[in-house]
Amino acid sequence: MEPIQIMASTAPQSTATLPTEWRDFFTLTKPRVMTLVIFTAICGVLAAPGNIHPVLGFTAILAISMGAGGSAALNHWWEADIDAGMKRTMNRPLPGGRMRREDARDFGIFLSAVSVGLMGVAIGWLAAALLLGAIIYYAVIYTMWLKPRTPQNIVIGGGAGAFPPLIGWVAVTGEITAMPLLLFAIIFFWTPPHFWALALFVQTDYAKVGIPMLPVVAGEKVTRRQIMIYTLLLAPIAVAPWAIGGTSWIYGSCAVVLSGLFVVLAMPVFTRMRSEVDDMTPEKALFKFSIVYLFVLFAALVADRVAAYQGWIA
Amino acid sequence: MTPEEEREFTRRRKARNWVVAGTLLFFVVLFYAITMVRIGGQG
Numbered sequence: 001m002e003p004i005q006i007m008a009s010t011a012p013q014s015t016a017t018l019p020t021e022w023r024d025f026f027t028l029t030k031p032r033v034m035t036l037v038i039f040t041a042i043c044g045v046l047a048a049p050g051n052i053h054p055v056l057g058f059t060a061i062l063a064i065s066m067g068a069g070g071s072a073a074l075n076h077w078w079e080a081d082i083d084a085g086m087k088r089t090m091n092r093p094l095p096g097g098r099m100r101r102e103d104a105r106d107f108g109i110f111l112s113a114v115s116v117g118l119m120g121v122a123i124g125w126l127a128a129a130l131l132l133g134a135i136i137y138y139a140v141i142y143t144m145w146l147k148p149r150t151p152q153n154i155v156i157g158g159g160a161g162a163f164p165p166l167i168g169w170v171a172v173t174g175e176i177t178a179m180p181l182l183l184f185a186i187i188f189f190w191t192p193p194h195f196w197a198l199a200l201f202v203q204t205d206y207a208k209v210g211i212p213m214l215p216v217v218a219g220e221k222v223t224r225r226q227i228m229i230y231t232l233l234l235a236p237i238a239v240a241p242w243a244i245g246g247t248s249w250i251y252g253s254c255a256v257v258l259s260g261l262f263v264v265l266a267m268p269v270f271t272r273m274r275s276e277v278d279d280m281t282p283e284k285a286l287f288k289f290s291i292v293y294l295f296v297l298f299a300a301l302v303a304d305r306v307a308a309y310q311g312w313i314a
Numbered sequence: 315m316t317p318e319e320e321r322e323f324t325r326r327r328k329a330r331n332w333v334v335a336g337t338l339l340f341f342v343v344l345f346y347a348i349t350m351v352r353i354g355g356q357g
Contacts, residue, residue: 017315017319017323018319018322018323018326019323019326019327019330020326020330021326021329021330022329022330022333053351055344055347055348055350055351056348056351059344059348062344121348122348122352
């Protein structure tokens, strides 16, 4: 949802006396990122062996979403100065002058605390501990510590995005096994080629604000090689749930075909260099496919589980 | 505050109050449902 702009850039002094719009609080939770969080959390809940009451399943997904929203709000609070220096983010509630910085911090802490408490009381304290770990990982380890310090920040950030299916799975089963860890690993290794493909064809202002993004710090050649490395690492990990007997051929065949296509599309990105007049078609194709890849792969995981539950497959 | 700002102030405050009220109501219903599920031993 786009934030409403009221006198943000023209009269910030006036807006300071006005209460912040509720939509700006909603914007702090990064609703777009939330769609992926909710989708993968739902897949984790649905694909896990065992049954969970729909009310509790809904509560688990709600708690994961609130935790993601809380850590996103803390990210807005911490990076307000950085956001102000970048075109893409300069109109967010804090740099746009529509909200007090401490309000964003308090909102983030409140949302995070409620999400962990809700998960613990309604579902279980293992899932709650994992959720707390995910929030600390994203808001502290990634945002405050490593993002401004290493060009591998995207790899580390991918870990935060990898928590939702793991937590969703554990909410149902109450234990950490190989399968939810593999789901975690899939998103972890998927994030770098997904994001760096985008970074190759979209000019960002990260360099201007001192965030060491790989294409800026190490150059295009290294970035293209890293995309290929992570794509090759992703393929066997994506197939592993089937290989270890955690899923049937439904998921297995989807994982093999999708990962094969991912490698085929990553190959031209790896081997070529940008020319003077370049529409970056291979990079754009890889980025678009990476989104389809993750959604179809996780949907196949759920389809696999439903088929097994219905007795359609052995 | 100008009259326009005062109107805007009231509108924002009212909108926020409605959102907070809706959220509280939602959580009352949710906790009731969670309690019923837990008591019923279906969790």
